[in-house]
Amino acid sequence: MRNFTFIGFIVFFASVINFTYAQTISTPSLGFTQACASPSFNTYYTTFSFSADIAASGSNQFTIELSDANGSFANGQVILKTNAGQYNISPATVQFSLPSDTAGESYKIRVKSSSPSATSVGSVSFPAYYKIQDSPFTINNLIGTAAFCAGGSYLLTIDNPGTGDNDSPLKYPSLTFNWYRETSSTTSTLVGSGETFNVTSAGTYYCETNYGSCTSDSYSNRVTISEASSGTSSEISSSLGNPYCSAEGATTLSTINADAYQWFKDGKKIDGATSQTYVTDESGTYSVSIDLGQCSTTASITLETSGFTSSIDVDETNSIQEGEALTATVTTTANNPTFQWYLNNNLISGAAGNSYTAAETGDYKVVVTQTSGCAASEEFLFSLFVTEPFPDVSNIPNxxxxxxxxxxxxxxxxxxxxxxxxxxxxxxxxxxxxxxxxxxxxxxxxxxxxxxxxxxxxxxxxxxxxxxxxxxxxxxxxx
Missing domain, CATH: 2.60.40 (Immunoglobulin-like)
Incomplete structure (x- = not known):
């Protein structure tokens, strides 16, 4: 009985000795809690310990493996392989980067050695995303309003490539998207996912690229969608705002997406204006009748310019007699206005006020410029000539x-x-x-x-x- 116990002890001790000297790699520790990579930042570190026999190998290479988004290494991928013998002092801290298609909440990494062969257990799980697109984008062609008929729906879509310099996330096939409905000025609720969202309830909606718990600037404009019925009204937006600066050129008026349109200005039909947008550089009251298929609606806007108004108190043609002069005065609503006076297209030196006393015959011009806010100019033309003194006749001739x-x-x-x-x-x-x-x-x-x-x-x-x-x-x- 004693011999059996002694032999069993010898076997157990040998097993312990063998485990103690076996090649081992500790669970890798992470220098982060979540990984939010991007083209401008993609540097992460892990630290792990390893046994003496691995450290003694001059040909050993460590491999860093990244699991799938669910933490499984069955479909994992190698994200780093070190040079032979590069790390021979334990513990080691190794730098790695994430692949550009990384997107999920439960990634892990593990470490392998090549000589001798050993594999660590997986690290703690962590959310990781590669933010390949991280800038605002547009939906609904940047039109901020839409409507659907009662009992119907409205389809919101991400623009591709969108308008202007829009960096559409649809250009990156690996990305996914979440749709939200605002519940207050500061809160919202998740209502769907995908490249499109079918709205069946009135409200304000927007889309975000799904980067999980990572913060991001990849979000869309807001679109306010209403439920319409015949006789209700919608909205018109101006691309340059309202009031708009006429010096910047024409503004584009836009309304909700519909089947057919007819635009009006000051109550009069605009021939040929039958599209979703109308381009104009004139102020006035614009309206549009909108055919939504199952119902119709209208929209209107009173478009104003942020320019200014001016007037001059002389006629286009003026006469004086020899030795007389004519004073012209400009009245204007321009912000911080400047005045330039010309005679026969030559700038009159020193004439910079809102009035000028003219004594020479010729063609005069004054240019009024608004220098604060919307940059705009307006000019007035008038002429002056000297007449011979009227003869002092005593009677009215017949x-x-x-x-x-x-x-x-x-x-x-x-x-x-x-x-x-x-x-x-x-x-x-x-x-x-x-x-x-x-x-x-x-x-x-x-x-x-x-x-x-x-x-x-x-x-x-x-x-x-x-x-x-x-x-x-x-x-x-x-x-």
Whole structure:
């Protein structure tokens, strides 16, 4: 009995000695709790210990294996193989990177040695994702509203390639997506997954690339979807906002996706405007009738420009007499406006205010520029000429002879009725047709040749002064 016990003890001791000196690799420890890799960051570390016989091998290579997303190594893959003899001091810390198709919550790694052969157990599980696309993207062609008829649905899709510089995640086949419905301004609930989502309940929806517990900038714009019925209204969005800066060019008006459209401006039908969008550079009230198939709806927007309005207090054509001057003043709503005045297209040095006193004949121009906010400009043109002093005649003539001889060619009346007196002068034909009407008479009628043969035409005048004194009479035109 004693011999049997002693032999059993010898066998057990030998087994312990053999295990103690067998090649072993400890469970790898991780220098992270989750791995959120990207093209700009993909560096991770693991530390493990190994037995003396592995350390003594000058030809040994360590291999780092990554499991599948469920932690199984049956379909695992090698993510690193060290050089022969590179690590011969235990413990060792090894750097590795994740494959670009990594996406899951329960990955593990394990370590193998080649000489002698040994395999560690798997590490603790960890979430790992390679964020191959990590920027905002668009859905629904960046149109922020949509509608479906009662009892129907609306299909939201990820744009590919989308609009503008949209980096569509659909260009990366390994990615998956989650769809959310907002429940408040700060909360949302997961409602679906996939490249599309069929909406059957009104609300605001958006999509995110599924990077699990990793934070990411790969998310879409919001789309507010309503349930429509005939007679309800929808929305119109402006690509440049509203008000919009007209200096940036035309803005694109967009409405919900539908079967057919008809656009209107200020209540009038716009011929040919029958698509989902309408491009315009004019302010006004725009509306669109929308055919959703099973029902119809409308939408409207009052489009405003963030430019400015201006006016000038002189006429396009102005006259002064020798020695006089004309002061032109601009009134504007522009933010921080600047003013540039020109004479015959030449910049007038020192003229930078909102008014300018002109004494020279010629063509004037003033350019008003808004320098804060929406950059925009507006210009006004006017001309100035000097007239000969009006002759101070005492009576209103009743005969003129416009034959070009320089004598009695125009109807010249006393200066008390001419320009500057605020007197209204009306000249009518014998048939009662008004041929000339002004509050600034320049002794210049007729301005155009009057053709007649033998019968001298007769015209009639009415002169009404500022204090409502009226003078009437006739004018006979002779050769």
């Amino acid at each position: 005969i003129i002879s416009p034959n070009g001889d320089g004598i009695n060619d125009t109807w010249t009346i006393p200066v008390e009725y001419t320009s500057g007196s605020n007197t209204e002068v009306i000249i009518m034909s014998a048939q009662g047709k008004v041929v000339h009407q002004t509050n600034n008479y320049l002794n210049n009628w007729p301005e155009n040749q009057i053709d007649f043969n033998e019968i001298n035409p007769v015209y009639y005048y009415i002169i009404t002064t500022a204090n409502n004194a009226v003078k009437k009479g006739s004018i006979t035109v002779v050769k």
